[in-house]
Amino acid sequence: MMTTRSARSSTIAAHAEVLVRETALAARAAQCEFAGATRAVKDAALLAMASALRARSGSIRGANEEDLAAAREAGMKEGLVDRLALDEARIERIAASVEEIAALPDPVGQVVDGSTMPNGLRARRLRVPMGVVGMIYEARPNVTVDAAALAVKSGNAVVLRGGSAAGRSNAAIVAALRASLADRGLPADLVTTVDPAGREGAQALMRARGLIDVLVPRGGAGLIRAVVENSSVPVIETGSGNCHVYVDASADLAAAVGIVVNAKTQRVGVCNAAETLLVHQDVAQEYLPAAARALWERGTTLHADEASRAILADPAAGEGVERYLVAAVEEDWGTEYGSLDLAVRVVDDLAAAISHIRRYTTGHTEAVLAQDVAVINRFIAGMDSAAIMVNASTRFTDGGQLGLGAELGISTQKLHARGPMGLVELTTTTWVVEGDGHVRP
């Protein structure tokens, strides 16, 4: 039995490898043909993709109904079923987002730098497409469209592997996108899927070094970790965010209340929401009750250390509102709650705040609220994160808010991309060096 099962599973893996290889080679051929496309051609293709989604919304919704029925039968939680569901309005929003990507500037062909050398060689570094981009993601059909549109805009081909629960929806979407490309005389294989290869398809994608130029996982922390750990293809990692807010003794305390409330509660479940509040001991007595009241008013539970509990236990703190207050344990400092929960700690000084953050951060975003410029500068120098907010909410670490346009995700890695990632991260560069018979002496 064991032998048979293991033989069968290795046959499945071998089939998946063949499918991924053939798909990636077809994608490469399509990308070679498409690499020189002008922005006008690419934008027209994107507009055609948006139209095709609208025109085929009936068949896409039909396929989605089948996915939804199967998901409910399999006992999928309603929250997840909702993320999987496509109605007319959602398909319209997805189509509109493709049109927004068409409106973005084209990174390809941008001259990054260059100069004329002392010997007269004329060198310039150009942005060019990455080539074949692999995407591994979960059961959200909108990501299928998003990934295809970002890839086409940046001159790449994309090989998709979506969550199996969305299999029928994704197949219908991919068929619509491919037909719209073919109708315009463009290579349909710019958008391909290895979904038929199942789980083994994802594994084979991770091993397809040389066939896939870059792999972008999109989804929960578990998915991203699995891809990072198992992939021999280079990965662009979007990380999780355990973001901190430090309120210094020199802070404008009224502004600091507004910023903490915004960073924690303006939208929960996003990676740039604050998870830990650190308060300088000299202002804790004054600041914490005011901040707690505002946070409690919005239903936030505070996971407080002993010093802050001593202050917040005072009946005057948060008088008249429901007080959500629990004792912080070691685990709280490393937790990305993704909910209306906030860890709170009183620190001796700036150095203690920096030490705490360096120990527990995931390297996403940290905020310093201070009026003392020396404190601000020491805080900036002490961090090792993708973004540092000075007297502003952590929620501003966002491609749209920082003027980058559509966002692939927020990178917490240090190589290639750090912080909000735009289209430019799906490109690489090439040197073009022109001479007149130049040889090296």
Added chain:
Amino acid sequence: MMTTRSARSSTIAAHAEVLVRETALAARAAQCEFAGATRAVKDAALLAMASALRARSGSIRGANEEDLAAAREAGMKEGLVDRLALDEARIERIAASVEEIAALPDPVGQVVDGSTMPNGLRARRLRVPMGVVGMIYEARPNVTVDAAALAVKSGNAVVLRGGSAAGRSNAAIVAALRASLADRGLPADLVTTVDPAGREGAQALMRARGLIDVLVPRGGAGLIRAVVENSSVPVIETGSGNCHVYVDASADLAAAVGIVVNAKTQRVGVCNAAETLLVHQDVAQEYLPAAARALWERGTTLHADEASRAILADPAAGEGVERYLVAAVEEDWGTEYGSLDLAVRVVDDLAAAISHIRRYTTGHTEAVLAQDVAVINRFIAGMDSAAIMVNASTRFTDGGQLGLGAELGISTQKLHARGPMGLVELTTTTWVVEGDGHVRP
């Protein structure tokens, strides 16, 4: 027996892991302390490192003598022994190269871009050190110094793992560098080594994700491949070069002879030397005999396809020089000779040249020799390599030649760095965003 041996080897691996972990944490602490160092402090540290190498050249040479004796006893080839050897002149050159790195501009603190947002937020993206850089390299003691100097200049700490044959030399060099840092009140752990952990130390470095920010392998193709395949730490890969020169029908044929000779023979054994010559059929009859004569005069063996052999077999071709001519086999097209050998092929047209290159290239450098601008533009658009030379030798893909200063290596990967890599590739960026109490609506 097997159990005992396997138990022993897993004990060694566990020890190596502990050593790497402790070393990396010490390096991290040193880097945190050093991260804010000004250029003046860093350059002074580099000059002190250079002085220490000169001052301790006696003990370094003593250690090197022991390495050399052991290597000869172990039967190391004289070519490799020579690369391992340090004499007074070589130590002087190594020290001088540290001073050259001190003279380079400091990438840290550079403002990459930034702007003021519509809501008044002031955002800028700054270059910051990568953190802890790991280097795995072979038995060339000069790399020890080079790696340490580049790391210090870019505000990083470095964890070294050198070839075991250079163990004593590297220990003496590292001791000198660490002493020079400590003497200036700087953290000695900016420069550390895991050489005592042996082979298992290299393995543990590759698994030290989160402790080591980036791993840079330097050495032969085998070493680089092993690191790329086994590392879970992000790798900056320096690749091999199977570089092509395409001589179009529109080429200036006299200039094309000079360029091919330069690309092949000016220095062999470097990654930007040409390995394959492709000639358009319309000019093959005129060009090949002239090119062959010039290449033969410099002792180059031509591995020629049938069409070019038919031309070169003519007794008039290369009259009066020794004719090194063999039949090309399939393997030749994918070979990086690193020697006075050149594969030669006649192609039907530009499209055939592009197809050949796309099939066999390692993505380093390709040259097009042509006067027809349409050909040049189609060639550029058809390539997928780090550098494209237009009417110039492939040998110009070089940090010094392209104005980047000291070079870490030439990257043929597409993520993070492509082409010649300078100090800037040992940095990452961070967003600093300043507000006045800004919250997100």
